[in-house]
Amino acid sequence: MVGVLGNLEVRVGDVPVPVGHARQRSVLAVLSTEVDRVVGLDLLIDRIWGGRSPGRSRSVVRTYVSNLRRALDSTGITITWQGNGYRLTTDLDAVDLHRFRSLLGSARASDDPRRALELADEALALWRGEPLAELDTPWARTVREQLHLELTAARVDRADWALECGRHGDLLPELTTRAAEQPLDERTAGQVMLALYRTGRQANALEHYQHTRRLLAEELGVDPGPALQRLHQRILTADPTLTPAAPPRRTVRTVAPRQLPAPPALFVGRRDELDRLDSALDASDTPSTVVISALAGAGGIGKTWLALHWAHRNVDRFPDGQLFVDLRGFSPDGEPLDPGAAVRGFLDALGVDPGGLPTDLDAQAALYRSLVADKRMLVVLDNAATVDQVVPLLPGTPTCTVLVTGRTRLASLVDRHGAAHVQLDVLTDAEARQLLTRRLGAARIDAEPEAVDELVELCGRYPLALAITARHASFRPQGPLAEFAAELRDLGLDVLDNDDPAASLPAVLSWSLHGLTTELREAFALLAVAPGPDIDLPAATSLTGLSAVRTRKALHALEDRSLLDRRPHGRHAMHDLVRAYAATLVQDLPEPVRRAALERVVDFYLHTAHTADRHLNPHRAPIRLDPPATGTHPHPLPDYPAALAWLGSHHPHLLAAQHTAATHARHQTVWHLAWSLNTFHQLRGLHHDDLEVWQAAADAAAHLPDSTTHPHILRLLGRAHSELGQQEQAVTHLHHALDLAAHQENPAQQAFTHLALAQVWERRRDDRQALDHAHHALDLFRSCGQPVGEAIALNTMGWTAARMGDHDTARDHCRAALALHRHHDDPGGEAHTLDSLGFIDHHTGRHHDAIAHYQQALTLFRTLDNTTEAADTLSHLGHPHAALGNHEQARAVWTEALELYREQGRDTDADQVRQQLDDLDKAAAGRDVT
Structure with missing residues (x-):
């Protein structure tokens, strides 16, 4: 709370918040008296200095405000520039002055003197000294004078309420002192007379009246007013209505209350x-x-x-x-x-x-x-x-x-x-089914098991959603459950709404927002449209546009309200139905606010992913991103392991961010995200995801102003098709990319496209065409001075020559590639080339050398956490082991390869390794028989 009814201070609970020196506190004091109103800069200066402002007062005020913003960052109090001045925004009750006035307003509106007295006491307790004590300007003096008048009025009103509550004995000392300070105040005089009379001092009450009457005559030449005269007459006649009824004697009956509502029907689980x-x-x-x-x-x-x-x-x-x-x-x-x-x-x-x-x-x-x-x-x-x-x-x-x-x-x-x-969390699947069964009967549930499964999933196992769905189904007992599932699937949250608030999930959820600040409501709505299934603090900070401290507090506040769930690794998520409700609130936000929030969070994911990709593939030709939107804070990634871990954790969010960018026609961002994800997709073998992001990039390409991006997109779209065995589509896209790169006179792009075509023809078992494309790539890389590209082309040529049986040529190409990769510190390319040399050695009978090369490749792939290529190398490594009779070693590496292939969904490769293991077992069985 901001305290201005005394020396200015700010507290969060009982903890003081330092807000700087006296003059800086004065800025806060002035703004706090005008909550949610713009105080013009000139007016602010006049109220602080009163015509004696320093020469650089405007600059000084800006500095004070900047310091105050930092000091108040954790309090929920904000100071913003609007028009020609500053606006302090907070709840009115967070400033003691406004709370004082609010409490008194409620007291004066109350018909219950006891309640009014409680409110007045709470209001008066806010006064701790002289208001605005650190300011001595005409404005401050005027405000202090007005506040003292309000304080006096509050104390007089409180005395009336206390007298109504029979507190005359406790009140008398205070009233006597006040009457001595304000001897001409007839209202205070009447309160003193009434308190004296009620304490059995009728003579003193009458004497006080005469004393007041003489003073009024001497000082002002007037008689007491009608109200005081009537009170005097009633005291003279001992009017029985002046004495409050004695409080009734307290009686307590021996009662054993039984207030529990009826037990809930059809309770399940928990x-x-x-x-x-x-x-x-x-x-x-x-x-x-x-x-x-x-x-x-x-x-x-x-x-x-x-x-x-x-x-x-x-x-x-x-x-x-x-x-x-x-x-x-x-x-x-x-x-x-x-x-x-x-x-x-x-x-x-x-x-x-x-x-x-x-x-x-x-x-x-x-x-x-x-x-x-x-x-x-x-x-x-x-x-x-x-x-x-x-x-x-x-x-x-x-x-x-x-x-x-x-x-x-x-x-x-x-x-x-x-x-x-x-x-409490949602129900388990079994509990959710049990709830539907209890409400609809086992026969109806057993008749449509698939529809029941879908209902449970669409309701998210949320008890109220399941109960509402069961109610709908009970009203239409002949209706198939599949129809209710279809309605829920098509209409979503609307199906769970009702005119009766207690029977409406959106209404019940809306009650959780009572008391939330505007900032928290906005954060709640924005979190619903954030890309991905959940969110962490860095992404949420960019989404909300708040500081990290305020974002963390917002997440915790929503978690405390059970509107947000905490997940492992610092992530936060909403239940699907809560998120659907929150998404309906986004439309209440101004369109610029929604747009800016999504731009910030998408740029957060893009720029962080781009940094990650530069760690994973530093030799890749970079792309140039636009600066991130204001308020975006990309996550710093120091090295390769951090980059790989971040991409692994945030991969669903990056896919969702690309979808969000496409929905909002941010075409450049769509293609940049596809680019930034490409290396990671190759490392992890995520070929379906790679095809999806490159198809989105291709759809965006028509809207991109820079046509030089088109061959990039088509090449990588073609490569994605090839990885999934869709070679016809791959060839079409790659030749289109090659034509565009040639038209644009881009030799590096032509070279990479030739490499992609070499891979396609290798997969189509046409090694001659594959070798031809690799030769073209080598010449082009050499012409444009790209040694790492040259090394990749040499390795491709070596691998293809080996497949064609020309092992000496293959070994020469691969050794030259290995030297280039090592010279330019490219461990990924080095690992691929070592794998090729292992293949050449195995097929020329040099099995020990093959094992050594494969082991070196495997070590590098594991260091890079490249599980896709590690699985292939393990599959290759088993062959020289088997050839040397190392059957246990062969079985071990093939078993590991099989597990990796299954994890990666590479069924064809898994089947091949499974066959190799079966052949190994058959060979072992044959040896045992012999």
């Missing part, structure tokens, strides 16, 4: 959660422990369902009664229930006569604790929003058990009161 609640109850024998189990989860997840089922299952363990209250923390019908009202409800249930209740909440809570002391009672506090709602309702003895449900984590309940936290 075995683990029920066991945890049982364990918490069984541990209640520990001295001085009140068992508190805080059930948390999103709206519609089944918290109350579980709490009531458990309560009724254990009701015999609470013979002295059960109390239940809906605290309405997340409800459609207004504000959360005031804890005072909840306490009074419990006292009424416990038999306390309402007329005998103390007026103070603390006294009421103390009475409540006294009444339940040493009793074996269950207290269910349902739908709590804050710990402040819960604490006054906690018993004080270890015999009572408290069960709290809420959508927030209620962290301090766990920290300070030892609550056992139980986080």
Whole structure:
């Protein structure tokens, strides 16, 4: 809270936030008095310096504001430049001045003097000294004068409410002092007279009236007003209405309340959660422990369902009664229930006569604790929003058990009161099916098992969604379940909506947003449209445009509200239905906000992926990216392992980012993402994904202003087709790419396309054409001075010559390639060439040399974490082992290759290795027979 009713300070909870020196604090003070209003720069300067501003006051103010922004970064308070001035944005209640006025407004609007008195006391407690004490300008003096008038009015009003509540004895010293300070104030005089009369001092009350009358005559020449005269007359006649009725004697009936609502029908599952609640109850024998189990989860997840089922299952363990209250923390019908009202409800249930209740909440809570002391009672506090709602309702003895449900984590309940936290998730598949079976009958469920599976999947095993779906199906008992699945599939969240808010999943989820700041609501909506299945802090920081600190706090706040789930490795995700609901809120954001957020997060993925690709393939000709959108913070990747790990973790997000870019016609980004993913796809053998991203790039190519990108895209699209065995399509795209590269006089692009064509013809078992294309590539690489490309072409020629039986030529080409790769520090190319040399050695009977070359290649591939090529080299390595009779070694490497091929979905290669293993086993069996 920002405090201006005294020396300026900022606190988050009880922790002070340093906001700099006095003049800098003065800037915050001025802006805090005008929350959500623009204070012009000239006006701000005048209010701070009062006509004595320094020569560089504008620059000084900008510096102060910059410092304040950094200091307030973690508080949720923002200062922005708008038009010709600064606007401070925060909740009004976060500034003591505005909270003071709000509380008094509520007090004056209340018909209950006790409630008005509570609000007034809370308002007056905000005053800690002289307002704006560090400012001495005409504006500050005027504001102070006005605030003192408001303070005086508040104190006088409070006195009226206190007198109505029968507090005349406590009030009299204060009133006497105030009357001495303001002897001509007739309202204060009347309050003093009434307090004196009610304390049995009628003569003193009449004397005070005469004293006031004389002063008014002497100072102002007037008589007391009608109100004071009437009060004087009533005191003279001892009017019985002046004396408040004596509070009735407090009576308490011996009552064992039974407030639990009916047990939930058709309850299923939740075995683990029920066991945890049982364990918490069984541990209640520990001295001085009140068992508190805080059930948390999103709206519609089944918290109350579980709490009531458990309560009724254990009701015999609470013979002295059960109390239940809906605290309405997340409800459609207004504000959360005031804890005072909840306490009074419990006292009424416990038999306390309402007329005998103390007026103070603390006294009421103390009475409540006294009444339940040493009793074996269950207290269910349902739908709590804050710990402040819960604490006054906690018993004080270890015999009572408290069960709290809420959508927030209620962290301090766990920290300070030892609550056992139980986080609810969606149902298991079996539980979800059981719920549908209980509601629709086994015959209907068993008749359409596939439709039931789809319903469970589309509902995401979310209890309320399943219940709503079951309700729809029960209303149409003859309707096939497949029809309901189709409706849910086609219409999504709309099927789960209803005019009755309690029967509508979107409505129930919307209640979780009550009390969220604008910043949190915006973050919640944007997270729904972020690319990929989940998100981590760096990506979320770019998405929201907030600082990392504020983004982390936003993620934690949404997690505390059960709107976001924490996943391993620092990732956050939404349940599909929660995400679908959040996505409906995105349309409420201004279009520039939505567009900028998606540009930032897509640029985050693009620029980070591009950095990763440069680590994986530093010899690859780079592409030039546009600068990232303002507010984007790409993730730094220091080296090859970090780059490979990041790409592995974020691969689904990168595919989704490309789709997002395509949807929003960011054609350049589409092709750049395809490029940045290409090396990783080759390392991991993700050929289907590679084809998908290059097809998207080809679709975007027509919209790209730079035609030199077209042969790149067509070449890599053709290569992707070739990797999947689609050689006809590959040849078509590659020849088109070759024609474009020749037309553009781009020899490097022609060379790489020839290499791709060599690979296609090798796969089509036409080694002569493959060798011809490799020769063309070699000549072109040499002409444009690309030694690494030259090495790749030499290795391709060597490999192809070996396949054709020309092993001497093959060895010469591969040795020349190996020297170039090593000279230019290209371990990937070196590994490929060593594999080729292993092949040549094996086929020329030099099996020991073959094993050595294969082992070197395998070590390099493993160092690069290139599992695709490692699998091939393992498959090759088994052959020289088998030729030397090293059958166990051959079996070991082929078994490992088989596992890798299966993991990579390379069925043809896996079948071939499986056959090699079978042949090895047959050979071994033949030897055993012999």
